[in-house]
Amino acid sequence: MYFLIGTLFALLLNAQFVLSKFIWGYLILFMASMATHYSNDYFDYEVDKYGTRTPFSGGSMILVENPELKELSKKLAYFFIVLSILIGAGFTIYFSYPISFFLFVLFGNALVWFYSAPSIKLAYRGVGEIGNLINGFIMPGAGYFVTMGTIDLPFVIFSIPFLFLQFMFSIGVEIPDLEGDKLGGKITWIVSKGREFVLN
Incomplete structure (x- = not known):
């Protein structure tokens, strides 16, 4: 949806709409998105063991229920992030x-990886919400950049509501995970400030 917007x-x-650019560009974002799910599940495994899955929680809890899939999840995360970067390089050249x-593709993939991966681990240092906020620029920005050929001031202005949307999404999935995140050492805004601060 963000890419299409x-x-x-x-x-x-x-x-000018060019279908081949649209498909290539979407594949870059799709692969990065797949890497996000697998890497977050892998690196959040210890934290997720303390959590209880709800319809609004972050993470799938699949590895908690099937720990034998941990290594596969890590390999798939590597695979998809490398694929995203390679397609990005191919797109740039072709x-x-x-x-x-x-560089935009590299930055987006670095954000994907280091959201939960060591040594940066944004989600564990109280800045994971900022990483998600930036995704509100990156995801529609990918569609815009692919189609327009640049990132310009009109898009920067256009992206502002999406920054807030992604920030609120991040807060929303953290609210039910407070106790598990706290036990697992994850420093989110909800853990730091409590549910009341965020809800008020």
Whole structure:
């Protein structure tokens, strides 16, 4: 949805739609998204053991229920993140895009990886919400960049509501996970400030 929204905004600003660019670009984001799920499940395994799954929780709890899949999850995370970067490199070369596009892809994948992976572990240092907020720029930005060929001021302004949307999403999935995150040593805003602060 985010990718499509970025694409549609570029088209509203008279960008030319090229189906091959759209497909390549979406594959870059899709692979990074797949890496997100597998890496978060892998690196949050110890924390997830303290949690209780709800319809609003973060994480799938699959590895807690099936710990024999841990190594496979890690390998799949590596596979998808490398694939995303390789497709990004191929896109940049094939369509003669500026190097800034490939750097955009690298930054997005680094954000995916280090959200929960050592040694940065954003979600464990009280800044995971900021990482999710930035995703509100990255995800529609991918669609816009692929279609428009650049990131410009109109898109920066357009992306502001999505920053807040992703921030609120991050807070929302942390609310039911407070006790488990606290026991597992995950420092989220909910753990630091409590549910009352966030809800009020």
